[in-house]
Amino acid sequence: FRSIIFSSKATIRISPNSTYKIYDALFALEENIITSENSFISCPQQNYPFESWNEDQTLFSAMNSSVNWYFQALDAKLGKSNLQSYIEQIGYGNQNINGELSSYWMESSLKISPIEQVELLKSLYFNDFGFTPENIQTTKESIQLFSDVNCTIYGKTGTGCIEEKNVNGWFIGFVESKNHTYFFATNIQAIDNATGSIASEITLSILSDMNIYKL
Known part of the structure; x- marks a missing residue:
């Protein structure tokens, strides 16, 4: 079934922010920049705003x-030409990466709607892209958040910040249950405090109300 809440906003394209990292990772895997066995990148400096960023990383961490x-390092190795080709191949939103290479997905040129997010997640899940199956599986595993006997939840948050205000919160992903797979994309916007974590809380509450996931 399809359920669209606040459908007037569902087709409006906005910046994906960190939800785009799902596909950035997939492109890097396809180009063998990282692999399922070796995705290590050493931390280039030690003064990032979050403690967890000031460490060496793998794709999963x-x-x-x-x-x-980490994803900016992947983009630097991919290069704009390769990135543009992949963006066009999968049909990602407005396909515009004219912004800075380090930030085109962060409140910049690249934009995508919630409906497009869901359609892309379905294409990723079923590998409609025709990419290497192992790379699709690694990408899926990198966004696994929760698993129990009833379901497994995969997802990625994103938060857009303008002038130190969190104005654009995303949570996208899918839920595998025993009989069905459900895809979702939640976006919230406000003058501040619109974060990916809040979008995640809203999503999980809705999934619980729909008896897809139990809080």
């Missing part, structure tokens, strides 16, 4: 802590 410098 970087995705878990949403470490910007």
Whole structure:
């Protein structure tokens, strides 16, 4: 089934922020910049705003802590030409990466709607892209958040910050249950305090109300 809440906003494109890291990781895996066995990148400096960022990273740790410098390092190795090709291949939102290479996905040129987020997640899940199956699986595993006997939840948050205000919060992903897979994309916007963590809380509450996931 399809359920759209606040549907008037569902087709409006906005910056993906850290939700884009799912696909950034996939592109880097496809280019063999990182692999499922070796995704280590050493920390380039020690003065990042979050303690977890001031450490060496693997894909899994970087995705878990949403470490910007890790994915910026992947982009630097991928290069804009490769990135543009991949963005066009998967049909990511407005396909515009004209912003700075280090920040085109952070309240910049690249934009995507909630509906497009869901459609892309479905394409990722079923590998409609025709990418290496191992790379698809590694990407999925990197965003696994929770698993029990009833379901497994995969997801990625994103928070957009403008002038030190959190104005754009995302949580996207999918839930595997015994009989179904459910895809979701939640976006919240405000003058401040619109964070990925709040979008995540809202999403899990909705999934619980729909008896897809039990809080």
